[in-house]
Structures are given as C-alpha cells and as structure tokens.
Amino acid sequence: MDNRIKQYDIALFGRGPLKKRVMLVSVLSILGIIYAFNSDYNLATGSGNLSMVLFLAANVYFPAKRIRLKYAIKNVQSQFNTLLVWHIWLNTFSFVVACIHCYVSMWSNDWLLAALFMMGWLTFGGFLMWFRFQPGKVKKGMYLLHTQQFIFFNMIFAMLKGHYVF
Numbered sequence: 001m002d003n004r005i006k007q008y009d010i011a012l013f014g015r016g017p018l019k020k021r022v023m024l025v026s027v028l029s030i031l032g033i034i035y036a037f038n039s040d041y042n043l044a045t046g047s048g049n050l051s052m053v054l055f056l057a058a059n060v061y062f063p064a065k066r067i068r069l070k071y072a073i074k075n076v077q078s079q080f081n082t083l084l085v086w087h088i089w090l091n092t093f094s095f096v097v098a099c100i101h102c103y104v105s106m107w108s109n110d111w112l113l114a115a116l117f118m119m120g121w122l123t124f125g126g127f128l129m130w131f132r133f134q135p136g137k138v139k140k141g142m143y144l145l146h147t148q149q150f151i152f153f154n155m156i157f158a159m160l161k162g163h164y165v166f
Helices: 003-007 018-038 043-058 061-070 078-104 112-132 140-146 149-164
Strands: none
Touching: 018 043, 018 078, 043 078, 061 078, 078 112, 112 149
16 A cells, blocks of 8 residues: 555544544533533633633644654654544634634624634635545645635734734
8 A cells, every 4th residue: 555645544533433433522522511611700701711722722733743843753643643633623613612602702893703714714724625635635725725824823813902902
C-alpha cells in the first residue's frame, strides 16, 4: 500500500463499535451542557465560556503541528490523525455553541456578528476541504481558503473588540 494513502487514512467518525462512539459523544455532550449551565450565572455567558473552551481545545492541533515540524518528530502520524479529527469536531461544536451563545445573548453588535461569520467560514471551509478534497488530494486553493491566518486573527480581533470595547 502507498505510504501517502496510509498516512491519511483518517476515520472522521472514529473507529470501533458504534455503541462506544455514541456513548463517548453522549458523555461529552452532557459534560458540555453541565459546564455551560454551571460555569457562570446564566446560559448566555455559560454557552460563551463553553464555546471558548471547545475552541481552545480544538486548536491545540496547530502549535503541536508546528512543534512537530520544527523538531522533525517522527512516528507520530497516527496521533496527529486523531488530533486532526478532534480539531474538526471540537471546532464544529464550538461554532454550534457560539451560534447558541449568539441567539441567547440577543446580539446586536456588528463586531461579534462579523466574528461569528468568520468562525462559520473557517468551520465550513474545513468541512468542505475534508469532504470534498481529502487531505491526500487537497486542492491548493481550498487549503488556502481554510487556513488563512489573516481571517483567524481578524476573527479573534473582532471577538475581543465586540466583547470588551462595546
């Protein structure tokens, strides 16, 4: 078997028995809901806190990838495949929770709506890249649309400005 194909053999919906995967997602969802309700004084703030925690956990992938490339760490592809799957799903859940946060907070702040739009763009771009162009066959343009650090930093700026300036 070709090494490049083997390297990108990533199960987006996990491996193993379906019952075990459903139980894991159920337990994580229940823990997330409990965290959202108990992390602050109302659901609006709690859902924002949960979205932030999910977002930070999802994006551990990038510093880990940079460290791996800088120090040329070998034989860790299977761990990075798993980390990539967590990156995809945690960012997706983070975006969904951010939409809930937006709804229950009744936003009227253009900076926050712009940040939510950029987060949605990056999430949608990631899924489009995954389903349409598997990592071994990634089209350069789609990869660039999803991995724009300019959009990411603008999203962070818009979130900070929307939450702390207005």
